[in-house]
Amino acid sequence: MQQPEIENIELEYLSIQDYQELKEAMISSYATMGEMYWKENHIQSLLNKFPDGQVVLKVNGKIAGCALSILTTADYITSKPHTYKEITANYTFNSHDPNGDVLYGIEVFIKPEFRGLRLGRRLYDYRKELCEKLNLRGIVFGGRIPNYHKYANNLTPKQYLEKVRTKEIHDPVLDFQLSNDFHPIKILKGYLEGDEASNEFAILLEWNNIYYQKPTTKAVAKKTVVRIGLVQWQMRPYKDVKELMQQVEYFVDALSGYRSDFALFPEFFNAPLMAKYNHLSEPEAIRKLAEYTEEIVSKFSELAISYNINIISGSMPEMKDGKLYNVGYLCKRDGTLERYEKIHVTPDEAKVWGMQVGKEIKVFDTDCGKVGILICYDSEFPELSRLLAEDGMKILFVPFLTDTQNGFSRVRHCSQARAIENECYVAIAGSVGNLPNVHNMDIQYAQSMVLTPCDFAFPSNGVKAETTPNTEMILISDVDLDLLTELHEFGSVKNLKDRRKDVYDVVKK
Template sequence: RKKVSSAEEYIEAVQNKKIRDPIFTFQIRQGFEFLKIVKNYDPTDTESLGYGALMVWHNPEIGAETSPDDDINARSPGTVRVATVQYQQRGITSFAEFEQIVTYFVDVTGDYEADFVCFPELFTLQLLSINNEEIPADQAIDHLTDYTDRIRDLFQKLAIKYNVNIIAGSHPTKMPDGDIHNVCYICLRDGSVYTQEKIHPTPDEKYWWNIEGGDDLDVIPTDCGPIGVLICYDSEFPELARHLTDQGANILFVPFCTAERQGYLRVRYSAQARAIENQCYVVLAGNVGNLPRVHNMDIQYAQSCILTPCDFYFARDGIAADTEPNVETVSLADLRMDSLNQARNSGSVRNRADRRHELYAVVWRGGRPRR
């Protein structure tokens, strides 16, 4: 054991890594700053000879000086602000009314300086209530595809105007071969538009609407780093999330549409698992309310949320933000990208780093990567 002549010399030796003190070293690594030695701090502590160390920790979330005039939307560098819209399904009379509703939500999230806002899966089915008549499900979904260009153009315009990247839920889209796919339009604030098709349509989507699954799954490059989109049921397939996070996605957006609580919990529990096993953030946005004359949209259940990994760097319950079930609302959270790096490199567990690639791997056999 190395000997020193004073407490001050001991602290200096620990700081220079000549002596290892498990408590002092841990505190220094966590950002504590040593101020001075306190004599006779605890005379009963014979191992420390009664000495104590006065240390200070500077909270990075709080600036040195604040005033009432400070921007309430100010946030720490390295954070990404995300918003999720829990959208109320109700009858409307025109596309202009639909535009007014979604513009309100984008405007609100723009006021809060959100980097991303996510709408629910198939929330555009609300447009089928305009005619206020009941038509067969397959005809209804075919009619809805006529709105595709207007939907894409609307959200592209809103993303630019309100300076927020929009994950525009999903919308039934007719492909060149005539098949209908469930497609998410990602409209970025620089004016660019990307698409992500749902890979796994549910049995109901196939039966009622003849929706086919897509073949491509790629990250979307944004000004906040690459992101991924998994539409509802796709979140229940671990391989898809791993494929996206292996491409660099730190945030996964999950627009969903579920009729009752059991279906919702399948999506939520799966999304939480994806956040843990990939050490990433997952944002869920769902529909509430009902559309009585629209087949397969009679009732809706949602509790939209923003999920994190479960470790010391995040909220203790792995939930950055939550909502009340079945209430139309917006929820926001600031997500720290450096917390993901800390968890991946020095967390309690390191799911990404500890994978045994010599035993197993996720191999994508689908389409070509997005250019």
């Protein structure tokens, strides 16, 4: 089935006004199970009892998936086996306990045309975040095993489960749950009436909230941790955009597999595509490279959605109103795109390529807080990052391209200064290797890293993590945004607070 073009993805609370569209989505999702869908009075009851537990995923404004849930207690779950009819109190949801300590999932589905985009994970991620917010023990639900009917004559449900766990049998539902950190508790017999595919068996699955705290009068502070993924990119020949983006997807897949929130690519990572234009002058070759930018950005956006990761595309040449710019795109995992420009082009970029300077300086709102992006040379101008810090930036991303160790050292040490003076994290990523067939892009030197302020809560040298120099690899690092808040209030020095604004200021024109 061909997947629709995605412009926007939003997670919203379910409203009763959504019911008719929700009904159609349920019928589409459970085509093999007859008229098994929730009636309007069921949905209204859920909304009345537990509105925070009912959410929908909308793609381009239309419902693509849904998650419904109630609260119950761990004691009820562990005391005896139950059926779906029992846990829902004969579909009335009178079993919902507002003082419950466990989130019980009673429904999750993704419409067929949107499957394969990892949208289901977003619904489960919301449930996990809700557990943390409400300080619940975890999530429990009865998971269907829709392929069991194929093996029921030879395997017990327990044997079937074990073979799914060892990858000897593929079960689309159970495989998904296990990959999302759920583990089996027990087998439930006669769980869902009419579920012939599962022979009416289900696996009771559980996810434990490691942040759960037994209720106490003492306040518990919650930390906000963001996982950053950097790509130290190897320059190598690529015959076309497809081959280039296959390598890009390899890195995105790897970073997503480690649940990274961001993937940062280097400046001009797509330069190898210029090799076929080496017979042209350098200004003509870079403009030919710019013709690929729209296609590459579109693919980046698809990857951000599919792998549920925010991608910073490094930078690429782009023609706008007949002029050449060095730009990049923040491809968010909700499907939106935001553009950034290189404000200061290097003398070589201007002289050899005729590159124009950018003008827009802005902070980007993401689902992991406010971030800034400065391309290479821009990191060497402290005014830019100071303006971003004043707008609330917590993480600064710097995609760069440097040919010599001298050039790299300028970017690296200036980025370190930006982290200290602006009380933020700075992530830099560059390219390595050689491109003998591309004029003006023949050698590169890089060591990608995540830099921090220098205070007691951070590494003493201000380096959170770093790659091996001049080696293709990825770097993954967790940064705690709450440490920046503590630094701002209680740091040994307070670079942002102690500025003498009565003497000087930085102003955006």
